[in-house]
Amino acid sequence: MKNWLLFLILCCSLSASAQIDSISLPKQKLGFFENAPSFNQSRFWTLTGIGITGYSAVTIGLDRAWYANYPRGQFHFFDDWQGWQQMDKFGHAMTGYFESKWAGNLYRWAGLSQRDAAWVGFGTGLLFQTTLEVMDGFSDQWGFSWGDMGFNVIGSGLYLGQELLWKEQxxxxxxxxxxxxxxxxxxxxxxxxxxxxxxxxxxxxxxxxxxxxxxxxxxxxxxxxxxxxxxxxxxxxxxxxxxxxxxxxxxxxxxxxxxxxxxxxxxxxxxxxxxxxxxxxxxxxxxxxxxxxxxxxxxxxxxxxxxxxxxxxxxxxxxxxxxxxxxxxxxxxxx
Structure with a gap:
């Protein structure tokens, strides 16, 4: 919940700055698949609401459908660097990349600037991936893996870095x-x-x-x-x-x-x-x-x-x- 609170604070601050850009622009009919040319309050809060609901549903669903089937205990770390010859780590990077990219694209659709949407995408990808690592940390079967977390950051960071440096992927x-x-x-x-x-x-x-x-x-x-x-x-x-x-x-x-x-x-x-x-x-x-x-x-x-x-x-x-x-x-x- 603390992570989502920080995310909502970030979203609110971004919406406040985006509102300023939209004051002088006339309203125009906007196609569903078109990115809003400026901040679109309806799209923004709809996405944010869906994001909160989706995050909660995924977290609760995984807890009940997956983690509940394994013993749980105190939070601990787990060194799984040698497992699967790092193949799972590359999967973490790809997942983090696409979660961040999709979230960033959706907030571009809501009218955020490219830079602001990129940061929201980066934070969203890390939020989802970090939540899974924390849940792993309480499972006796696994544990919080710094290797996994590092590749999560690499994947989301690859998306963010390119948006900031080249404004494209x-x-x-x-x-x-x-x-x-x-x-x-x-x-x-x-x-x-x-x-x-x-x-x-x-x-x-x-x-x-x-x-x-x-x-x-x-x-x-x-x-x-x-x-x-x-x-x-x-x-x-x-x-x-x-x-x-x-x-x-x-x-x-x-x-x-x-x-x-x-x-x-x-x-x-x-x-x-x-x-x-x-x-x-x-x-x-x-x-x-x-x-x-x-x-x-x-x-x-x-x-x-x-x-x-x-x-x-x-x-x-x-x-x-x-x-x-x-x-x-x-x-x-x-x-």
Whole structure:
């Protein structure tokens, strides 16, 4: 609540300064998908009310649907830097980036100046992400992670820094994900004749639903930094490269069947399993092209909104992979 109080104070102070800019401007009919040219009190307080309601609903919902299923105790810190080879950290950065970007865009829609909207977006992204870290801090299963928090700041800071420096997003964080094909071949436990398979382990660990694929399937996720080269060039001979083409570098992992190792325990039977040696845990680095949908020219305001949503995802393109096993691979299309 203290964080929201600070947020509301910030919003009130911004609205007061924005009101001054709107006094001398005549009223005009404003399309729903158009940004208000000056402070729009109705839009501003509607967004703020929805934000408070959404924040409360998400916090209460997570507490009851997720955290209530695990033991809780005193607030504590947790060092999970080695878990998942930092793949989850890059996910934190991307989430913080998009939360801040969307909040900033919404307050631009409400008529705040670009600078003020950028700061509100930055604060909103950090508020949501920090709340989750604090909730983790009271869970015996996890804890408050400074590593997670640092990448939250990096993601939201990437959005804010570009808005203040360039007044546009030249570098975007994106994601792609696919369902890896896991082996169903059985292998034996370390301490008994019990058997399992890689497919059974990943189903139990990552789940099978589309939502679980999106948020939990680390072996199929790639986090991308998509850079718009044209925006850094003063001159583009023959309009090359196109304004909407980006160069993307990505990071992923493969053959991870546990946070820190490929040995795990069946909590029902107590049997321990270790993945066969051919499943070597390794990191992957990718180089590819991408499309910045928000730079595609269009006269339709609603289509710009759709493009903004599509910009979460990296577009499949031919991709070069280099991994920590020393392998170099080429993918005709990679997502």
């Amino acid at each position: 030249r570098i975007r964080l994106k994601m792609s994900t696919h369902r890896p094909q896991y082996s169903t071949q059985l292998f034996q436990a370390n301490n008994s004749m019990a058997t399992t398979s890689i497919n059974a382990r990943t189903t139990n660990l990552f789940g099978t639903s589309p939502a679980e694929l999106l948020f939990k399937e680390y072996n199929g996720q790639t986090i991308w930094m998509s850079v718009n080269v044209a925006s850094f060039l003063k001159e583009r001979p023959n309009n090359f490269p196109p304004k909407w083409i980006n160069v993307a570098v990505g990071y992923g992992i493969e053959n991870f069947f546990g946070a820190e190792s490929n040995t795990w325990e069946d909590k029902t039977t107590g049997d321990q399993f270790t993945a066969p040696p051919q499943y070597q845990r390794h990191s992957q680095f990718f180089l590819s092209l991408d499309i910045d949908f928000e730079r595609i020219p269009t006269k339709h305001k609603w289509l710009k909104t759709v493009f903004g949503i599509l910009n979460i995802f990296k577009v499949p393109f031919p991709t070069l992979e280099v991994n920590t096993l020393g392998q170099v691979k080429f993918h005709a299309f990679y997502f």
